[in-house]
Structures are given as C-alpha cells and as structure tokens.
Amino acid sequence: MPDFEVTVIGAGVIGLAIAARLSERHPSLVVVEKNERYGMETSSRNSEVIHAGIYYTPGSLKARLCVEGREQLYTLCSKHDIPHKRITKIITATNEEELARIEAIYRNGITNGVELKMLDRRATLKLEPNINTVGSIFSPTTGIISAHGLMDYFYHAAINNGATVQHYCDVMGIESSSRGYTIFVDEHGHRSSFTTEKVINAAGLYADRVASMVGIDLEKAGYKQYFAKGSYFVVTPSKARLVSRLVYPVPLNEGLGVHAVLDWGGRLKFGPDVEYLHDKRIDYFVAEAKRSAFAASIRRILPAIQDEDITPDMSGIRAKIQKEGEPPKDFLIVHERERGLEGVVNLVGMDSPGLTSSPAIARYVEELLYG
Ligand SMILES: Cc1cc2nc3c(=O)[nH]c(=O)nc-3n(C[C@H](O)[C@H](O)[C@H](O)COP(=O)(O)OP(=O)(O)OC[C@H]3O[C@@H](n4cnc5c(N)ncnc54)[C@H](O)[C@@H]3O)c2cc1C
Structure with a gap:
C-alpha cells in the first residue's frame, strides 16, 4: 500500500x-x-472577480469551467458565508469602432451561455454616469469574492x-x-x-x-510556462465612488485591459496590465514609472482620473503557456x-x-x- x-x-x-x-x-x-x-x-x-465567462472561446475548458465554476461559487458562498458580492459589470465601448467589437464579444458570451444585455449610451450612463461610453455590455452575473x-x-x-x-x-x-x-x-x-x-x-x-x-x-x-505580471494602481479615496460596479474597456491586445476593480476594503483599483517577465524572476514591485501610462489607460474609460489620483498598489503573476504576443x-x-x-x-x-x-x-x- x-x-x-x-x-x-x-x-x-x-x-x-x-x-x-x-x-x-x-x-x-x-x-x-x-x-x-x-x-x-x-x-x-x-x-478576486467571479467572471461570468464572456470572452473565452466557445467549447474551451476556460469557457465551460468558468461558467460552471461561477454558479458553483455563488452556491458555495451563500451556503458557507464566504464573502462575495454580485456586483455586476459593464464593458464600455468608447467609440463606434469599439461598439462593433463589443457586439462580437456579446455574441461570444451568449454562445458560452452567459446572461448579458446590450445597453445604449443613455442606459449605460444611467448605471455609471461618470464613464466614457457610446454603449456597453451589462453582465449581471459578474461578482467579486474574497479569495x-x-x-x-x-x-x-x-x-x-x-x-x-x-x-x-x-x-x-x-x-x-x-x-x-x-x-x-x-x-x-x-x-x-x-x-x-x-x-x-x-x-x-x-x-x-x-x-x-x-x-x-x-x-x-x-x-x-511564461510569467506575465499584472500590476494594479489604487485610486485616491475622494474619487473611489466614481463607479459602483466593475467597469472594463474593450480588450486591446493581451489580457482584458486595465479595468476598474472594487476590493473588499471599498477601494477602487485599476489593473492588471500585462508585463512579460523574460528572466522569470518573481518580482511583485509595482513601479512608480508606470503611473502616467496607467492613468492614460484609466482615462480611456473614466476621464476624471488624473495622474496624481493613483498610487502603485499590488501585483500578481500569471502562468501563461503562450509567449508574448501570441493569442x-x-x-x-x-x-x-x-x-x-x-x-x-x-x-x-x-x-x-x-x-x-x-x-x-x-x-x-x-x-x-x-x-
Ligand atoms: C493579476 C491577476 C489577476 C487575476 N484575476 C483573476 C480574477 O479576477 N478572477 C479569476 O477567476 N482569476 C483571476 N486570476 C487567475 C487566478 O488568480 C489563478 O488562475 C489562480 O489563482 C491559480 O491558482 P493555482 O492554485 O493554480 O496557483 P497558486 O495560487 O500559485 O498556487 C500554486 C501553489 O503551488 C505551490 N508550489 C509550487 N511549486 C511547488 C513545489 N515544488 N512543491 C510544493 N509546492 C509548490 C506554490 O507555493 C503555490 O502556493 C488572476 C491572476 C492574476 C495574476
């Protein structure tokens, strides 16, 4: 034995x-x-986001296990008092070109069996009056959880x-x-x-x-595996109430794009970016030098954020099997x-x-x- x-x-x-x-x-x-x-x-x-399963290739393990896992998490959380919130999420298009792209994302999500709603500019601004938008996808099943x-x-x-x-x-x-x-x-x-x-x-x-x-x-x-670091910046408390749910941009290249995350302390954070660590050295330091690029990405969706409103916060490292630039x-x-x-x-x-x-x-x- x-x-x-x-x-x-x-x-x-x-x-x-x-x-x-x-x-x-x-x-x-x-x-x-x-x-x-x-x-x-x-x-x-x-x-600490409970993802709905919107972006992943239909039929992939990521699509199937995310949709299944999300429902299991909500059940587990309710049954065992695990801190969580069905906070919901918006993916905002900031121009006409992005609007066409969110329609494709919407159809992908629907194929994956995710409940979603397309909102026009007015309906989006009713939910999130401070964001930059010409229309959005609303995801009612996205949430946050205490990992x-x-x-x-x-x-x-x-x-x-x-x-x-x-x-x-x-x-x-x-x-x-x-x-x-x-x-x-x-x-x-x-x-x-x-x-x-x-x-x-x-x-x-x-x-x-x-x-x-x-x-x-x-x-x-x-x-x-390749290491892709993701850093976060935290927003000054006086501007932490500018959004009330998770707000994501239309993804550009890698990752889902720097997005608004609300954490358990009620803080508003933005991140994560994608930075491949070519020497594979674990390094969680968030460089101050990233501030202005971060602020520019944030302003794409939340125009009121100035460079001085954000401070380096935490980071994590993703284990990826695609090299930088690969799908x-x-x-x-x-x-x-x-x-x-x-x-x-x-x-x-x-x-x-x-x-x-x-x-x-x-x-x-x-x-x-x-x-
Ligand atoms: C920036 C960032 C944001 C993310 N956001 C989300 C999100 O919002 N929602 C979501 O669903 N997912 C998200 N993820 C992904 C999610 O965090 C990971 O998929 C998940 O945490 C991976 O868990 P794991 O158990 O595989 O890895 P880990 O948490 O890294 O655990 C692996 C463990 O193995 C141990 N270990 C390694 N080697 C050995 C050894 N030789 N002997 C003994 N022990 C060993 C390590 O010490 C470690 O504790 C994000 C990831 C990152 C980096």
Whole structure:
C-alpha cells in the first residue's frame, strides 16, 4: 500500500479546491505546499472577480469551467458565508469602432451561455454616469469574492474530510515506482520521501517544473510556462465612488485591459496590465514609472482620473503557456495516461479565470482520475 492514495502538489485555490472535492471520497490525501501557509502566491494576488465567462472561446475548458465554476461559487458562498458580492459589470465601448467589437464579444458570451444585455449610451450612463461610453455590455452575473475566504473554506473542508495539508514541504523530485510514485520533498533542509498512487500537479507558476519531474519534455508537450505580471494602481479615496460596479474597456491586445476593480476594503483599483517577465524572476514591485501610462489607460474609460489620483498598489503573476504576443491558450488539464503515467494529472497554464473555475476544475480532475 502506498503512504497516500492522492498527493496534490500546491496549495493555491486550485490545489485546495481539488483536495476538498477528492477527499470527500478519498481521504487518504495529502497536499504538499512549499510556503509557510496556503494561498501565498497567485491565488492571493488577483482581481478576486467571479467572471461570468464572456470572452473565452466557445467549447474551451476556460469557457465551460468558468461558467460552471461561477454558479458553483455563488452556491458555495451563500451556503458557507464566504464573502462575495454580485456586483455586476459593464464593458464600455468608447467609440463606434469599439461598439462593433463589443457586439462580437456579446455574441461570444451568449454562445458560452452567459446572461448579458446590450445597453445604449443613455442606459449605460444611467448605471455609471461618470464613464466614457457610446454603449456597453451589462453582465449581471459578474461578482467579486474574497479569495482568502474561498481558500479558507476549501482548506477546512479538506481537513474535515481527513486530508492532510503539509506546509514548508517543497517537492524536489518524483519517481515512478512499483507502488505508484515516490515523491521526494525538502522540509526546512530535511529531505524525505513518501509514496502515492496518484499525483496532481497544481503548482501554479512552477507547474511546468513539476511536470518535468515526471519526465515530460516541456517544449514538445507545449507545457513551458511564461510569467506575465499584472500590476494594479489604487485610486485616491475622494474619487473611489466614481463607479459602483466593475467597469472594463474593450480588450486591446493581451489580457482584458486595465479595468476598474472594487476590493473588499471599498477601494477602487485599476489593473492588471500585462508585463512579460523574460528572466522569470518573481518580482511583485509595482513601479512608480508606470503611473502616467496607467492613468492614460484609466482615462480611456473614466476621464476624471488624473495622474496624481493613483498610487502603485499590488501585483500578481500569471502562468501563461503562450509567449508574448501570441493569442490566448486554453487551460491544460491532462491525465498523463497516454505518456504511460497512469494517475498523474498536470494542470498547466492556469491563468484567469482559474479562481472562478476552481470548483469546476476540481470536478473535472475527479472525472479524469475516477471516471
Ligand atoms: C493579476 C491577476 C489577476 C487575476 N484575476 C483573476 C480574477 O479576477 N478572477 C479569476 O477567476 N482569476 C483571476 N486570476 C487567475 C487566478 O488568480 C489563478 O488562475 C489562480 O489563482 C491559480 O491558482 P493555482 O492554485 O493554480 O496557483 P497558486 O495560487 O500559485 O498556487 C500554486 C501553489 O503551488 C505551490 N508550489 C509550487 N511549486 C511547488 C513545489 N515544488 N512543491 C510544493 N509546492 C509548490 C506554490 O507555493 C503555490 O502556493 C488572476 C491572476 C492574476 C495574476
């Protein structure tokens, strides 16, 4: 018998959602996390938006798991008092050319099964009198959620089911063995190993590194991850009430565009931008030098914001499998049976909407492993 039936590598929102779900029927489960506490990386450095599922390619995992996850999140939040708000969202077109583009976005969202409404200029200004608009898409099911609240819920659900979450436990290597897999870990300089039947790689920014530990050629498999940092600026409190819901521009190139985010402290923030980190060095510093470019992007949708109204705030780093300038790619969630790795599931390129999709990703992983 192996030491554990299931090992989940990484205690971000995705690893924890998987642990909570699988441990209901498979309590011989351990989550190994290299940091002192769960949720200290990307899962606590994001917009905390419950996305509706508007933009993603119809039929893709992102489209399907976002729509499914969003509904599951609202149910979980109501049932377990996880802080959330169905705050709604507007995607505003600021000229005639953008109006044509939001119609395409609207049709994409409808194909994905998202409830949406097209609003003309007057109806948009009735909701958000301070924004720049010639018309918009209104999304009634977009919301915000406390990512920490959600992770606390998943963590306690897993623990209550009998699972173990081991912090300060860095996975250094994985070997296939007669009893499944041997996981080699480093706990504060102390090296040890244990055996497991199944391995779920939910290591976020390091998911490609962990995938290479089971012998996968990252380039060949398309698993190589790139880091795309997203920074935020916070608006001075006197202008924090200029919008009352999430307001997004029409996306330009990469990402959804710098948009208005309302956080749990009632602050109005704008972000995230997209900055590829070519040296893959983790650096969460938000450069003051970005201020005027940020303010210019914000003025596109909220003209009253001046350069001096915003201050550098936080940042997060997305794990992307597309290089800079390439079109967005789908989540890669693969049971590696065809590579002769029965029981190994890799989750690679888990960028947005990973938070929203987390409970649906857990359901999907369970299906891949247990049918
Ligand atoms: C700027 C930004 C904004 C975003 N906004 C949204 C949003 O509004 N809505 C939305 O739905 N999604 C959003 N996302 C995406 C979302 O945050 C991610 O999809 C999600 O948090 C990924 O979760 P994760 O569990 O895969 O990764 P992580 O939270 O990074 O967790 C991975 C864990 O694995 C651990 N780990 C790594 N390697 C090892 C190892 N060798 N051994 C042990 N442990 C290891 C890490 O320490 C980490 O704790 C955003 C992302 C960014 C960057």
